Amino acid sequence: MKVKPLSDRVLIKTLEPEQESKKGGIIIPDTAKEKPQQGEVIEVGPGRVTEEGKKIEMEVKKGDKVLYGKYSGTEVTIDGVEYLIMRESDILAIIG
Amino acid sequence: MKVKPLSDRVLIKTLEPEQESKKGGIIIPDTAKEKPQQGEVIEVGPGRVTEEGKKIEMEVKKGDKVLYGKYSGTEVTIDGVEYLIMRESDILAIIG
Amino acid sequence: MKVKPLSDRVLIKTLEPEQESKKGGIIIPDTAKEKPQQGEVIEVGPGRVTEEGKKIEMEVKKGDKVLYGKYSGTEVTIDGVEYLIMRESDILAIIG
């Protein structure tokens, strides 16, 4: 099944904490601040259209590893794999 | 009876969970996050007109299968069939 | 007495549930979601003027049957008949 996000939304395959540990790169400290999570961009929308009728290009592309806030996006499970759909503005950074 | 949505609204025929199971594609996990639902686009509005007087083209079209947030839209039942009317911005993705 | 709505407002003659039943078209299910109601457009305003000084054309016209949210608009009774005044953006769809 294919999922094509609308506007500036992206489909993200979440990386499990265990996977994060194996990669060893980013460790999330245990504080009151919002903790980001890692994922991989699987699909990107065509980009947002502004009030001026201008299309804003997406900054992320398929395959990018990204950081996003822990409570960002909407969960979907496709063919048994967990994904998130969120707006690009909820993505903090590209990593790798 | 015909329903013609205004602005950037769409009329969506909701797919029952049973129907979703038969299709087997998207399984919604039982978590605290918002859970999307599937539906089919039956009618689309002409598109939103911006402050600049520009018409923003719709991204979805009749027949598209879409994902949307569980609490999106307004319920209507037409000739015994349940539908939702929502703004296109409440639709997360096109699937299929 | 004549009522001429301002900006993008419309004057709507509400259709009573009994009248709706007679027409048989749209049945509102008993759920927690907002339930739309039917009405007929009696008068329309000249349209909204944007920050750019552009007039946005109205999508509805006199005589249109429309769906709107149950709690939309302001009630007025003119010559014993109940009406609602609401912004066009509160109208979900044209039906018929």
Next chain:
Amino acid sequence: MKVKPLSDRVLIKTLEPEQESKKGGIIIPDTAKEKPQQGEVIEVGPGRVTEEGKKIEMEVKKGDKVLYGKYSGTEVTIDGVEYLIMRESDILAIIG
């Protein structure tokens, strides 16, 4: 004493419910919805200036009878007569 409203504000002479009854036109039903009231436009401001520096023309003019929400505007009493000052956007319709 003269009162010249600023921007898109209007000075309205409220019509007492008794006066409304005499005119017989609009009867406000006793429901939970916001109930509009009638008044006469006594003075109008020059119109709102947008972010673009454009002046938006007023839709109402001196002498117009108008409907407005019950809790709209700010009360002032000039020479013993009660008035309201409100923005034109708080006016629902011109009647008569």
Next chain:
Amino acid sequence: MKVKPLSDRVLIKTLEPEQESKKGGIIIPDTAKEKPQQGEVIEVGPGRVTEEGKKIEMEVKKGDKVLYGKYSGTEVTIDGVEYLIMRESDILAIIG
């Protein structure tokens, strides 16, 4: 000491209720609605600059008597006299 308001702010010398009574013009009724107060414009700012970089001209000028909401503005006392600084958008009307 001189006070030069910024942007679209104005410096207003409040008129005491006693002064208002002497003038006899505006009497504020005792209701739940916001009650305006009178004052005299002492200084005006240069005007607001919009997102477009356009300067919006001030509608009020030095010497204008104005009506404003009771809780508008910030109090300052200069050389023993009480003033208010508020944005022009908080001024309801020019009187006199």
Next chain:
Amino acid sequence: MKVKPLSDRVLIKTLEPEQESKKGGIIIPDTAKEKPQQGEVIEVGPGRVTEEGKKIEMEVKKGDKVLYGKYSGTEVTIDGVEYLIMRESDILAIIG
């Protein structure tokens, strides 16, 4: 140490109430309204850039004495002296 504010922010050296008394100009009455405070502009940012990509010129400059709301800005102490950093829009007026 040098502090260069970003965007339309300004660095302000707060004037202590004692200093205010010596100057004798502005006395803050004891009411429920917000009470402004005095300070001197030490550094100004380059100005805000609008959505149109236009730079809005600063109205205040180094050395200006200004009034601002009591709870405006963020406190910093540099080399033992207390300063505030706030947006220019939080400044009410230039005094002197």
Next chain:
Amino acid sequence: MKVKPLSDRVLIKTLEPEQESKKGGIIIPDTAKEKPQQGEVIEVGPGRVTEEGKKIEMEVKKGDKVLYGKYSGTEVTIDGVEYLIMRESDILAIIG
């Protein structure tokens, strides 16, 4: 591991209070007001794109020492070092 912030976000290496004391420059007083913290800009995003499709240039660059609000940004730890990702608009000033 490399972190490339999106839009107008920046990656900041937080300076510990101990480090701040050694530098001796900015001492944060113990009051109810928000207290800024120091950090060093490690990476900057490409800049925000406005509704007009214009890119707003970043004001900060790699290596800048900056002040920001205590509760700004999202914490990430990369290779054992604590960082913050925040929007440039959360940065108060460049110091040094």
